[in-house]
Amino acid sequence: MKIVCNKSDLLKGVSIVSKAVPSKTTMPILECILIDASMDIIKLTANDMELGIQTVIEGDIITNGMIAIDAKLFSDIVRKLPDNLITIESKENNQTTITCEKAKFDLSEKAADEFSFLPEIEKSNQFKISQFSLKELIRQTIFSIADNDSNKQMTGELFEIKEGLFRVVSLDGHRISIRKIELGEETEDTKLIVPGKTLQEISKILSGELESMVTISYTNNHIVFEFDQTMVVSRLIEGDYFKIDQMLSKDYETKIKVNKRELLSAIDxxxxxxxxxxxxxxxxxxxxxxxxxxIKSQIGSMDESIEIHKDGKDLMIGFNPRFLIDALRVIDDEEVTLYLMNAKAPCFIKDEDENYIYLVLPVNFSSIA
Incomplete structure (x- = not known):
């Protein structure tokens, strides 16, 4: 195999697929990036068996072929090369030569046929969403997934399509984040649990452009995201998600409207x-x-008052301030509405159409003096 490509194109491609290279593995081949120039395009692929990413880069194919090369070393070499044309040539004895201007690197390669190729996914079930919308939905919910594996479902997000509405849900046992948008096409109702890691990595790759679309295909076991010459394949989390709708009460005894920026700044x-x-x-x-x-702690205290519009009863309630900050930061409305029942019941932050709902559980503050 011999290919020639611009450093900028190669570096972008390597950066994209490197997100699927595992940090620790007992299988050395998974630490590699596959360079596939066997056909008329150059494809880069990485796969950790849970998440796989493939992208196409611009370049000239001098000799067809395919190699697997250590991802970290390859990435470091490409990053440090001059901004010019890079030639990658596979030679005898499993050696690959990388040259750019006067720089030349020789490094070992692994057999391409040992690489774990991405699974072929049946694409009969699919829908489209703009890159902007998907990136926003992830940003507005991903912070409330659980960061440990004690409950696998909590480490992922629910993708639910029902009657043309696309709803994304995350929860960690202390809060729930829900966002929904209308899809512009008829799509079969479905529920999928997508790993949080997958969504975090996709969010970093998405350009976020309103006009650029993402095609999302899925089976019982996998989900595929296709956009900008890139394909991301991920395993789904098995099992049933939590019965979210049973947790969402519409009852309240205190309703307040408050300027979001003022509230966020005060809590911060x-x-x-x-x-x-x-x-x-x-x-x-x-x-x-x-x-x-x-708020009172060993290092000091703060007391601040904010003007609000209130309907209902007076109430004193305590929260983890970080949970409120996380929710308020991703709400774009100038004014937010909070719905509360009592000091032991959840607080709901939501708009009238419930395009977003953030549920935050209160905390016991009886020991505060």
Whole structure:
């Protein structure tokens, strides 16, 4: 195999597929990137058996062929080469030569036929969504997935399509994030649990352009994202997702409307007195037309009042401030509405059409003095 391509094109391709190279593995071949120039295009592929990414790059194929090469070393070499044409040539004795201007590297390659190729996925079930919308849906929900494997479903997000609405849900046992949008085409109703890792990596690759589309195909076991000459294949998480709708009450005894920026800024200031790992809650005291925020810790305290519009009863309630900040940061509305029942019931932050719903469980603050 011999190919020639621009450094910028090669580096972009390597950066994309490297997201599917495992950091630790007992299979050395999985630490490789497959360079496939066997046909009339140059494809780069990486696969950790759970997540696989393939992308096509521009370049000239001098001699057809296919090689597997250590991903980290290859990436480091390409990154440090001059901004010019790079030639990659496979030679005898499983050696590959990489040259650019006066720089030349010789390194070992692995047999391409040992590589774990991406599975062939039946694409009968699919739908399309703009890159912008998908990137936003991930950004607005991904923060509330669980970061451990104690409950596998919590480490992923629910993709649910029902009657033309696409709903994305995440939860970690302390909060729930829900976003939904209308799809512009008729799509079969379905429920899929997509690994959070997959969505985090896809979000980094997506350009986020409104006019560029992502085609999403799925089977019982896999989901495929195709966009910009790139294909991402991921295993789905098995099992049934939580019965989310049973957790979403429409009852409330206190409803407040507040300027989002003011509330977010006040809570953010309060966290100055919360050390990392500290579980000090922020106390919110709702009275008449004001909301008082209080936090006390060993290093200091803060007390701040914000104007609100309130319907219903007065209420004092405590929250993990980080959970409120995470939700408020991804809401674009100038004003947000909070629905509360009592000091032990969840707080709901949602718009009138419920295009977004954020549920945050309160915390016990009886020990705060």
């Amino acid at each position: 200031r309060a966290t100055l007195f919360v050390k990392e790992g500290d579980k000090k809650p922020i106390i919110i005291d709702i009275k008449d037309e004001s909301m008082e925020l209080q």
